[in-house]
Amino acid sequence: AQKITQTQPGMFVQEKEAVTLDCTYDTSDPSYGLFWYKQPSSGEMIFLIYQGSYDQQNATEGRYSLNFQKARKSANLVISASQLGDSAMYFCAMREGWTGGFKTIFGAGTRLFVKA
Amino acid sequence: GAVVSQHPSWVICKSGTSVKIECRSLDFQATTMFWYRQFPKQSLMLMATSNEGSKATYEQGVEKDKFLINHASLTLSTLTVTSAHPEDSSFYICSALPSLAGARSEQYFGPGTRLTVT
Secondary structure (H helix, E strand, C coil): CCEEECCCCEEEEECCCCEEECCEEECCCCCEEEEEEEECCCCCCEEEEEEECCCCCCCEECCEEEEEECCCCEEEEEECCCCHHHCEEEEEEEEECHHHCCCEEECCCEEEEEEC | CCCEEEECCEEEECCCCCEEEEEEECCCCCCEEEEEEECCCCCEEEEEEEECCCCCEECCCCCCCCEEEEEEECCEEEEEECCCCHHHCEEEEEEEECCCCCCCCCCEECCCEEEEEC
8 A cells, every 4th residue: 555654743943945755655556656745735746756766866956856766765846045934734645656545635734934 | 717606605504404515617627626614724625526427435534415416517516514502613615626737737716715604
């Protein structure tokens, strides 16, 4: 069964600094996708970044990068140059391929607070 | 980008009544849609996977007779909370996976429906 773990309930970061949000996963499916989403207080789910299990390079999207360590089964999100608007809940998620029915499960989330 | 809508965005109902929530993919077809429930300050919990034209697959612990899911077309899935009780009060979020998508594909989320049962 697939499993996603986020061990940081809350994180603080100073504005303009970088922050790393941790995520580990477990799956027996060789084909899977890892996602990070941001959920502000409005409740909408905002897609940030994606990493495929067969991707050789770490994904990057603007200020977001994913530190993918396949052997360790970790997919940490790095946010560079934090902004006040980055304060939100962040979820790591995983989707397995055919064996998982393409369903996506989410970690417990990390609440990020950006300080001015 | 692809848009998923949910209706209503919030609803208050009395205990014992039923509530229907609609999830529509506005500019793409979705063979598969997912329904999640989120309690305050908690994660999204997958309730069920809805496939067009077939019965939904419910996650363990989710009562299929209480949470009725219908995916009658490639752009519409509905979740009906039957005989709602205060403990069913939650934020319900649907998500749609474009047809022919795979493990690498992005799924698109609706804005959520906040249900309050009094």
